[in-house]
Amino acid sequence: MQYRTLGKTGEKLSAIGLGCMGMAFAYGERDDVESQATLELALDLGINFWDTADMYGNGLNEQQLAPLLKSNRDKIFLATKFGFRMKEDGSGTYFDGRPAYIKQAVDASLQRLGIDTIDLYYAHRVDQNVPIEETVGAMADLVKAGKVRYLGLSEASATSLKKAYAVHPIAALQSEYSLYTRDVENNNVLATARELGITLVPYSPLGRGVLTSSVKSLNDLSENDWRRNLPRFQAGNFEKNLEIVHGLENIAKDKNITLPQLSLAWLLAQGEDIIPIPGTKRRKYLQENAAAVDVQLSTADVQNINTLMKNYTVEGERYTEGSMKLIDQN
Template sequence: MEMRQLGKNGPRVSAVGLGCMGMTDFYTTGVDAQEAIATVHRALDLGVTFFDTADMYGPHTNEELLGKALAGKRDQAFIASKFGIVRTPGDPAARGVDGSPEYIRRAIDGTLKRLNIDTLDLYYQHRIDPKVAIEESVGAMADLVKAGKVRYLGLSEASAATLERAHKVHPIAALQTEYSLWSRDPEENGVLETCRRLGIAFVPYSPLGRGFLTGALKSPDDFAPDDYRRSSPRFQGENFAKNLLLVERVRQLATEKGVTAGQLALAWVLAQGDDVIPIPGTKQRRYLEENIAALQVKLSAEEAEALRALFPVAEVAGGRYTDVGMKLVNG
């Protein structure tokens, strides 16, 4: 397994991590705990050390599942979780954001209990709370490091300016955001440049475009009735059809190279720099194995640029979240 460093002074983790969200939430009508746990174990066998979850996935059930999967294997895993998105009981679509010190202190204790660990390796603020100064939130997170409850701190979907301010309070080891062939905002809004200037690892989630870049999805009807993607702008109606044409270009190039479209798309993300550590999500071993094999797909600088040109983001139809969801990113 290729290893990459998590920030300037952080540990080395597997170059490809495992996003665990879909094992219990958003993309599934039912939880196959046995296969999910087997997928985590297979990831360990393949050398994956970096596992990503959050307290809002479920909510709470994702951390519990990962805790069960890693029982007795704690020393093999670098575990990241997130706090800050608050879900409303009885209304699965409702979202709130809380970055208050009081909430942070409660949240970490719940996360540690559900994961059945004493110390969390990496703790992200999932979304920035506009009601609380980032200095106050990160200050409370820094207290968790002093207390031995957390080792490293991260932010998710934070703007470049917020990242700068946070890093002055306590070193930020990782910035997590959506990044892929069809989501390249961090290249334009200064986030990627800021990470590199400050020595912060860049952790892309959804590097396969929520599964779309694999080419396996042919119609919105492929989704389960409660699949999150049914309400995502890029997966609806004409947008789906337009975006499918872009994916077909990637699939054709992948066929020429003798790999899958998903492997080519993931190889492109990996080729953007040694400070880039993607966390593709899956709940099945066969897709995990396909994703890890992307590490064997080497792209020349010319090939990477050709892929970029082949998939111009200006032609991507639809936003990556609804208008309401977009208000919670780049905080």
């Protein structure tokens, strides 16, 4: 495994991290035995950057990580997030960035994880009703209390990043970024993160599975798969978006690598301040993803990929209309 430095912290994180959400939530049926085996393999492969959130399985994912965290605490740099809460009537979630709630959320996460300190604590979104300065101020208090080491934001705008950084250093920004989703390049978010020395942590770097060649049809998704609700996976949009996959597969084949490896290598080639966290609950995919660090893309390779992508338009929004309102908040 290769390693990259997290922001200005000096911490060395695996260039490919591990998104753990799917072990408990969103992507079909759970497989707890395979998930634990995948976590153990991550340690063997030197993948020390693990990502979870308190909302993944309503706390279940944090609990799933606890046993290995207890016995391997010095080998794992653990990131988790707070903010999404279930509405009282059970009809959905809302985001809560109030200081009072943050203090409750961090203690609950620490208890589920079975650790004393969270390495990287993210605000899962920017609260539309709470100034980001108040949210980050409360998060900074957690650093002073020794409950958190470093702070992060997720899907924040360039303006919010600057406001937050003025209160307390931000080590990481987690936003969706891939060949499939390049918003951060166009809305000044990536440029601002670089200006401030913040590492960008791309989630869904494989387009929620589309850039893996494993989802060829909507029938490949189980009935309870959360992706079925997303605009990009709706009939009509999905089929058009698959055309992107076919073009990229040809490039990957020419380089004798898989499409996921090409996609991750492209992200890594965007800069040393990029640390993607592809999610998986299966060992075979973890090994495939980890091997992407060994793929060397030349400047010409990257240009060829970018040229190809200009021929396509991704159909559909990333999230439903309500969820999109929490993206890129100032």
